[in-house]
Structure formats: C-alpha cells, structure tokens
Amino acid sequence: MTRVTMLLALGVLLAAALSVAAGKVWVPLDAWTAADPRSIIIVELRLPRTILALAVGAALGMSGATMQGYLRNPLADPGLFGVSSGAAFGAVCSLYFGYAAQTWLLPGFALAGAAVTMAALALIAGRSGSLILFTLAGMILTSITGSMTALALSLAPTPFAASEIMTWLMGALTDRSWNEVMVSGPLIAIGMAVLARTARSLDALTLGEQAARSMGVDPRRLQLAVIVGVALTVGASVAAAGVIGFVGLIVPHLVRPFAGHRPSATLLPAALGGALLLTLADSLVRLAPTVSELRLGIAMSMLGGPFFLYLLIAMRRRLA
Amino acid sequence: MSVLVAEGVSLTLGGKTVLQSIDAAFAGGRVTALLGPNGAGKSSLLACLAGLHAPAAGRASLDSVDVRALSAQARARRIGFLPQSADVHWNIDVATLVALGRLPWRGRWGETSEDRAAVDAAIAATGMTPFARRGVEHLSGGERARALLARVLAGQPAWLLADEPLASLDPAHQLEVGAQLRAVAAGSSGVVLVVHDLNLAARLADDVVLLRNGRVVAAGAAEDVLTAALVGETYGLTVETGVTATGQRYIVPIGRPA
Numbered sequence: 001m002t003r004v005t006m007l008l009a010l011g012v013l014l015a016a017a018l019s020v021a022a023g024k025v026w027v028p029l030d031a032w033t034a035a036d037p038r039s040i041i042i043v044e045l046r047l048p049r050t051i052l053a054l055a056v057g058a059a060l061g062m063s064g065a066t067m068q069g070y071l072r073n074p075l076a077d078p079g080l081f082g083v084s085s086g087a088a089f090g091a092v093c094s095l096y097f098g099y100a101a102q103t104w105l106l107p108g109f110a111l112a113g114a115a116v117t118m119a120a121l122a123l124i125a126g127r128s129g130s131l132i133l134f135t136l137a138g139m140i141l142t143s144i145t146g147s148m149t150a151l152a153l154s155l156a157p158t159p160f161a162a163s164e165i166m167t168w169l170m171g172a173l174t175d176r177s178w179n180e181v182m183v184s185g186p187l188i189a190i191g192m193a194v195l196a197r198t199a200r201s202l203d204a205l206t207l208g209e210q211a212a213r214s215m216g217v218d219p220r221r222l223q224l225a226v227i228v229g230v231a232l233t234v235g236a237s238v239a240a241a242g243v244i245g246f247v248g249l250i251v252p253h254l255v256r257p258f259a260g261h262r263p264s265a266t267l268l269p270a271a272l273g274g275a276l277l278l279t280l281a282d283s284l285v286r287l288a289p290t291v292s293e294l295r296l297g298i299a300m301s302m303l304g305g306p307f308f309l310y311l312l313i314a315m316r317r318r319l320a
Numbered sequence: 321m322s323v324l325v326a327e328g329v330s331l332t333l334g335g336k337t338v339l340q341s342i343d344a345a346f347a348g349g350r351v352t353a354l355l356g357p358n359g360a361g362k363s364s365l366l367a368c369l370a371g372l373h374a375p376a377a378g379r380a381s382l383d384s385v386d387v388r389a390l391s392a393q394a395r396a397r398r399i400g401f402l403p404q405s406a407d408v409h410w411n412i413d414v415a416t417l418v419a420l421g422r423l424p425w426r427g428r429w430g431e432t433s434e435d436r437a438a439v440d441a442a443i444a445a446t447g448m449t450p451f452a453r454r455g456v457e458h459l460s461g462g463e464r465a466r467a468l469l470a471r472v473l474a475g476q477p478a479w480l481l482a483d484e485p486l487a488s489l490d491p492a493h494q495l496e497v498g499a500q501l502r503a504v505a506a507g508s509s510g511v512v513l514v515v516h517d518l519n520l521a522a523r524l525a526d527d528v529v530l531l532r533n534g535r536v537v538a539a540g541a542a543e544d545v546l547t548a549a550l551v552g553e554t555y556g557l558t559v560e561t562g563v564t565a566t567g568q569r570y571i572v573p574i575g576r577p578a
Contacts, residue, residue, distance in 0.1 A: 072409035204423055206409050207471070214370055214401030215423050215475075216392035261410040261455070 002265075004258040008272035012054065015279040019050040022283045048178045051185070053279040056173075056241045059188045059233035061274020062267055064248025065255075066195045069202035069263030070226050071131060074256075075311070078248040082141030083231045086117025087238035088169060089145040089152070095165045096152045107183045107239035114235025117141050122227050131209070134223060171242030171297025173282050184240035191232025192271065198225050199264035206263060244297045246304025247274050253311065322348035322478045322510055328378030329368050331361075331534075338364045339534045341378060346527070348478065348510040351502060353521040353542070356531035357555050362514045363404065363483050365531065369512060370401040370481050382479070396424035400477030404484045404514075406464055411455040414467045418443050421474030442474035446500055462493035469500060479510045486513075486520055498524045518571040522546050530554045546571060 020042060021027055027046065031038040063078040070076075078084060090113020091106050099105040124137040149169070156162035201222045204212035209219060237244070251273040252266055259265035278296075281303075285294040324346040331339040339361045346352050346369070354362040367373050369380045371387035379386045387395055400421070408417060421442065422435040443449055446466040456464060465485065472480055485501065486494045494517075502524060505511045515521045521528060521542070528545040530537040531554075538550045551571060552559040558574040 200423055200426065203420055206412065206417075207420060207468075208403060208405050208407050208409070210367075210372065210403040210405070211401065213372055214396060214399070214403070215420070216396035218392060256410075260416055261412045262416055263410065 011276045019283045020046045023286045048181045053282045054275040055188045056237040057274040057278030058271040059237045060247040061251040062271040063230045063233045065252035065266045065270035078234045081138040082117045083234045085142045085145040087114035087235045089149045103179045110239035118231035170295040171244040172295045180240040184236040187236035194229035202263035329375045330377040332376045349508045350526040351505045351511040352527040353515045353525035360531040361534040399479045400472035402482040408456045411457040415452045418470045421471040439474045442470040446470040481512045483514045522569040
C-alpha cells in the first residue's frame with residue numbers, strides 16, 4: 001500500500017465519523033449506546049446513510065477507474081455505459097406506477113433495469129471484444145433509456161408522480177435505511193471483486209489490444225468482466241442513491257498521478273477517493289443552510305461541470 | 321534448439337485471403353526477417369506465429385505443438401510479441417512499462433525478486449537504466465522503441481516476434497536497436513522480424529523469408545535469398561546489389577523494369 005492509499009483510507013475514516021455526527025442535529029460519536037436517546041438517530045439514520053455513501057462512492061470511483069483503464073480514455077465515465085440510465089429508467093417505472101411505496105420495489109426495479117441494459121450491452125457488443133462496438137452500444141442504450149425516462153416523466157399520471165420522479169433522478173441519500181444497505185451493499189461488494197480481477201488485464205491493455213492478447217489477455221473475458229462488474233456496482237449504486245454523476249470521472253483522474261498512471265494501481269485509490277468524496281459531500285449537503293436538503297446529485301454535478309471544463313482546458317493546452 | 325514452424329498456414333481476414341498455405345521454418349538462435357511489399361502478409365504471418373490469429377487452414381507450431389493449443393499463459397511466456405504500434409496509453413514510467421513484460425509470469429501475490437531481476441536486466445540490456453523513472457510521454461522515439469523492446473525482453477521469451485521494430489527510428493537508433501535484437505538471438509532465443517528496409521534486413525538477418533501476395537517467394541539464408549533476381553521478382557523492381565568497402569551487403573532499388 002502506498003502512502004497515498006493510506007492517507008485516503010485515513011480520510012475515509014474521518015469522513016465517516018463526520019458523516020455519522022453531522023446533520024441538523026449534531027450527535028457526538030459516543031452517543032451510540034442505547035442509554036442515549038440520540039442513538040436512534042445514529043443507528044437508524046446516520047449509520048445506514050454513511051455506509052451507503054461509502055459503498056456508492058467506492059463503487060462509482062472504482063468502476064470509473066476500470067472504465068477509463070479499459071477504454072484507455074481519461075474521459076470515460078461509468079455513466080457512458082447505459083447501465084446507469086437503465087437503472088434510473090427502472091426506478092422511474094416504479095415511481096410512475098406508484099409502486100415505490102413498498103421499500104423493496106424501487107431498488108428492485110432499478111436493479112432489473114440495470115440487468116436488462118447489461119444483457120442488451122453484452123448481446124450487442126457480442127463476442128467480438130471490440131471497444132468501438134462496446135462504446136457505441138453503451139451510448140445508444142444510454143440514449144434509448146434516457147428518452148424512455150423523459151417519456152415517463154412527460155406522461156406521469158399525476159403531478160405528484162412527476163415531481164417524485166424529478167426529485168429521485170437528481171440522486172440523494174436522504175432518508176435511506178438499512179433496507180437499501182442490504183439490497184445494494186452485497187451487490188456492490190461482488191461487483192467490486194469482479195472489477196478487481198480485471199486489474200492485470202487493464203495494465204496489459206496499456207500497450208494496446210494486440211500486445212495485451214500476446215500477453216495472455218482474453219479480450220472477450222475481459223469485456224464480460226467489465227460489463228458484469230460495472231453493471232453490479234453502478235446498478236446497485238443507482239438503486240440506492242439515484243444517479244450521481246462525475247464521481248466516476250473525477251476521482252480516478254485525481255488519484256491517477258499518485259498511482260504512477262498504472263491502471264491497476266488506480267483501482268483501490270479510486271475506490272477510497274470515491275468513498276471519501278461522496279461521504280464528505282453528503283455530510284456537507286446536510287450541513288448546508290438550505291431550507292430543504294440540497295440534493296447530493298446536484299452538488300456533485302455542480303462540482304463536476306467545472307472540473308470537466310478544467311480537464312478540457314488542460315488537455316487542450318497539451319494537445320495544441 | 322527451439323523451432324517455430326508455419327505448416328501450410330492459410331489465413332482469411334474480413335473475407336480476404338491474406339495468407340495462402342505458407343510453409344516456413346524458423347530456427348532458435350537466429351534472426352529471421354520477413355520481407356515483402358505492402359500487403360504481402362508479413363504482419364499477418366507474424367501474428368499467426370504468435371498465436372494471435374486462428375488460421376483457416378494449417379497451423380503454426382512451436383516445437384511441434386500448435387501455438388493455438390497452448391494456454392494463453394504458456395504461449396505468452398514462450399513467445400514475446402512486439403506489435404507495430406508504439407502506443408502507450410498512460411504515462412507510466414519506463415520501469416513500470418518494462419515490468420508489464422512480467423505479467424505472464426506474475427503469481428497471485430505480485431512481484432517476486434525474480435521478476436525484479438528480469439526487469440532490471442532488460443532495462444540494462446537496452447541501455448534504459450538512466451531513464452527508468454521517466455514517464456513514457458517524455459521519451460524520444462528511439463528511447464520509446466528501446467523501452468518497448470525491454471518490455472518484451474523482461475518476459476525472457478524463447479521467441480521474440482517483432483513487427484517493424486525499426487520503423488520510424490533514425491539510422492543510428494536503427495543500428496543500436498538492431499544490435500540489441502542480434503544480441504537476443506545470440507542469447508539463443510529465436511528472433512523473427514518484419515522489416516521494410518532491405519539493407520537493414522541484409523545487415524541484421526541470418527535468414528530471410530520473402531513474401532508476395534500471401535505466398536512465400538523464397539526462404540533461406542540471407543545471402544542466398546537477398547539476390548537481385550529474387551528481390552527484384554518479389555517487389556517487381558530492378559535491383560542492384562553489392563558489397564561496401566567495409567563488407568556490408570547493400571541492395572538498391574532502381575525502378576520498374578522496362
């Protein structure tokens with residue numbers, strides 16, 4: 001483990017502690033014992049929310065690092081892939097039909113949406129292992145599921161359903177419970193384990209597809225692992241928190257120089273960095289003096305847009 | 321000594337026949353150059369020998385075993401392949417780049433002292449020690465070519481198959497990298513090169529395989545194959561050959577025959 005990884009891990013611990021304590025009510029960390037009535041806030045609200053922020057952040061950071069390594073493109077984002085908007089469309093369906101009253105249904109629909117998109121992607125990209133086909137298929141699926149989401153929004157049965165869909169699409173961790181942790185946590189863990197196994201192949205891909213194959217990488221197996229790993233991590237993240245953009249784009253970028261630019265060495269720091277960023281951001285939106293809580297997805301986009309612009313300007317200078 | 325053989329290899333890519341029943345044998349400890357006009361099938365033959373394409377007919381065999389029947393790892397350990405593209409997609413440093421050559425050997429628990437020794441030896445053999453910590457984006461073309469060669473050498477393969485390793489290098493670097501390739505063959509590995517420059521082939525190769533339109537025109541020792549008649553026939557050119565005062569053979573294309 002490098003120094004940066006250890007610093008990030010330390011940061012994650014501190015951010016988690018802050019996230020448990022911070023909010024409309026500040027709860028000291030020693031109030032978790034049953035004797036203190038505030039322990040309910042910690043155990044039932046803050047703890048699941050903190051765990052979700054850590055898990056979703058780690059999932060997005062690591063899947064972003066994997067996508068960038070796989071596509072060998074620093075601008076790749078797990079959202080490009082269609083799974084994120086497929087999961088969002090699934091969740092929107094459950095809101096549209098008013099099923100979301102039951103706690104399990106919305107994440108269930110989101111996961112189904114992610115699974116269908118993943119299967120479609122695997123079918124279209126097929127057995128070729130081709131990057132171009134894969135990228136285009138992902139973009140097309142994103143656009144199809146995005147338009148279906150817009151359709152559901154415009155045809156929403158009641159203004160209430162429309163506003164619910166709008167709010168959900170912005171992404172947040174407000175009022176999440178242990179249910180979401182139990183649904184998404186294990187899937188994210190499995191997905192991250194699948195992604196971790198691609199590490200070596202991602203390194204080999206640094207030298208291009210032909211060299212990687214000559215080093216023993218099977219492009220079809222690698223593509224399948226990337227599809228399954230990203231679908232699990234991103235699908236489960238969207239099911240728990242809605243669409244939260246830019247984490248998967250920004251974090252791998254920030255940690256890459258410290259990992260010596262090696263794709264495999266970027267995965268763990270990107271997971272830790274994602275967990276740190278999202279947990280910190282989620283604590284800050286709770287503390288922000290706004291009337292209703294600022295949506296986490298909006299906060300991340302407001303961070304992400306300017307960052308994207310900065311990246312573009314930096315790259316333009318280098319390319320010019 | 322290891323032997324790599326193309327046995328009646330035919331290859332179809334995208335509906336086009338690029339190789340037609342190629343028979344050619346390559347000997348360990350020697351440098352063999354694949355020569356021929358553009359589209360002759362040199363790179364395709366090299367990729368078949370590396371096990372990267374499935375031939376439509378025939379097979380490439382390494383010591384009488386079909387290279388496609390070897391496990392990906394076993395093949396990667398024995399055959400080092402240096403592709404034509406010099407792309408390195410991330411700005412990793414030279415030591416990290418060269419260490420990629422150890423991937424086929426890497427155990428579950430990461431780098432061993434053996435891995436590190438092989439990487440250091442490959443970096444030293446290519447004269448890249450002063451650049452070991454430099455990012456690839458900050459290397460010149462010649463340094464990058466040497467670093468990429470070191471990557472393959474770090475895997476200590478019995479065979480080095482290189483697709484135009486000398487293209488886009490200046491003459492001084494061509495001679496330098498060429499000497500390193502000869503040193504690899506002297507260390508008893510087999511070296512197969514795709515080359516475009518006839519004079520470099522004459523200088524570096526022990527054996528030459530001349531290809532045209534996916535077929536073998538001639539194969540054998542360099543001095544027997546690189547004659548004005550055979551080279552002229554392969555490229556459809558009039559060719560003059562000779563020997564310099566220092567004993568270097570040279571081949572000069574004159575033009576289309578009248």
